[in-house]
Amino acid sequence: MTVLLAFAAALSAGTAQVKITPPDGAPMAGYYYERGTTGVHDDLWAKSLVLEAGGERAALVACDLIHLTRGVVSEAKRLIEQQSGLKPHQVMISATHAHTGPVVAGGSSRYETAAAPGGKAGAYAKWLPGRIAESVRLAAGSMRPSRAFSGSGNESLIAFNRRFHMSDGTVGWNPGKMNPKIVKPAGPVDPEVPVVYIQTEDGKPLITYVNYALHLDTVGGTEVSADYPYTLSTLLTGAKGGSMLTLFTIGCAGNVNHIDVRHAKPQKGHEEAARIGTVLAGEVMKTWARMVPAGAATLVSRMEIARLPLAPHRPEDVEWAKGIAAKFGKPNAAPFLEMVKAFRVLDVEARKGKPLEAQVQVIALGNDIAWVGLPGEIFVELGMAIKRASPFNRTIVVSLANDNLGYIPNSKAYSEGNYEVVSARCAGGSGEILVETAGRMLKEMYQ
Structure with a gap:
């Protein structure tokens, strides 16, 4: 028994990052009109963390992109299995949702196809899977005995629900600063800042993994940028000596952005992105001081398909x-x-009546940390419901993972209408299907 427990407690980890910055002139994603890149403020990366425990491995990958298509992810996972031996259900590939990066062609969204005429984005989408696979390959090749710690910060001053009850009885979307018709927000924010910190056995910082539910639509313009995670990564990595990787994933932020409508001050540009990244980095640094060790490092990965009407x-x-x-x-x-x-x-x-197939993924490290991957822009209420349903000590819900099915609102929003609901390809109740599926998987995987 002693030998088995010691084996289960052993953890190895490896990290890597590979540049995925598009060339100048590449069509940019994020808005309903055509624009091309005119320069690079900061590079975009595919960042990977590979874990191994109890004879099992898993990889967590984050790309500084608006989203990833099913085709890109499938090809990346095929290459990852070929090069590194990890099965598709063991690999979670997500996008941070940066709005100042390239269009990733090949998805089902017709507006992005229209915004990138002439197939300009096709070459990038063909190149990208190899870069993602390379990031995982390098991480898998740098594995070393490690220790994992987790904690949660609380940051409620930089995120705001962007849907509001208005004085005329409607629910508005981004109604504008100082709008006198605003009554109150129509939903919450999730202030939790889940943090996973991993160091080598001799105490060398390896990675800080950060998750937060806040849209990455701060910068604007036509310069390539990772948005506020750029400053977050620069500050955290710098504080730990420069060799540590900072990996950011977006939580359930489908209806959450950075706009504080209570004042008239503009909130756009690199300065605003740096402000948000700095505030978030400060909360992570405080969380470092109260991290707790992860327990027995068994590693379990699972993927299910939830069919959405x-x-x-x-x-x-x-x-x-x-x-x-x-x-x-x-x-x-x-x-x-x-x-x-x-x-x-x-x-x-x-789709000719064929339901949307949503990949719901869970990667669990012991009973301490569970990562849940969901394929779309998920409303914050749904992510919080998954956390409440989870038996794990720390549950990290990652949106825009493995695919992008577009906006997935909660049922309440469908009766209220406006942008996210008008845009949603799935019917009301779909978000709750994801909550039920993820909650059941978490309970079944808890040991």
Whole structure:
């Protein structure tokens, strides 16, 4: 028994990062219009953490991108299995949701295809899986005996629910600063800052893994940037001597951004991204001081498919949507929400009634830390519900993992409407299906 316990407690870890910055002129993601990169403020990276315990391995990968398509992820996982031996269910590949990076072509979102005409983004999407696989290969090749610690900070001053109850009875989306019609936020924020810190057996800092539920849409413009995680990484890595990797993943922030509507001060640009990254880094540094060791380092990975019903539309909506989409990018383009609805109708119609397949992934380190991967922009209420349902000491919910199914609101939001609901390819109740699936998996995997 003593031998078995000692074996279970052994942990090895390896880290690496590989540059994934696009070339100048690459089409940029994030908005409903065409724009190309004009320079690089800071590079984009595919960052990897590979863990091994009890004879099992798993990899956690974060890319400084707006999202990842199922095709890119599948090809990356094929290469990872070929080069490093990890099975697809053992690898969680997520995007941070940076809005100042390249379009990742090949997804189901027609507006991104329209915003990157002529197939300009195709070459990047073909190149990207190899870079992700290289990051994992390098991390797997640098494994060393390690110790893991976890903790949680609390930061409620930089994140805000972007949906508001308005004085006319509607629910607004990004209604503007100092808008006198705002009554109150229509939802919460998740202030938790989960942190996993891993060091080598001799005490050398290896990685700080940070998760936070806040949109990465701070910078704007046409310079490539990782947004606020750039400053977060620079400060944390610098504080630990320069060799430690900082890996950031986005939590459930589908309805959460950085805009404080209570004041009129502009909140856009690199200065604002640096402010947010600095505040978040400060909370992580405080959390370092109260980390607790992770317990027995058994490692378990699991993936399930949850089938989500499609958002409904009327047959006559299809021809209407085709007409709206034909005006994309032209002077007579339709109003924003009409355009959003049109692209949603066309995307859903193309599925011919086939439900969306959502990959729900859990990677668990002992009974202490569980990572949950969900494939879309998940509303904050849903992520918090998964955490409440989890028996693990620390549950980290990662959105935009392994795929991007678009916005996945909670049921309440469907009766309120506005942008995220108009955009959602899935029907009401889909978010709760993810909560049920993830919660059940967590309970079944808890030892």
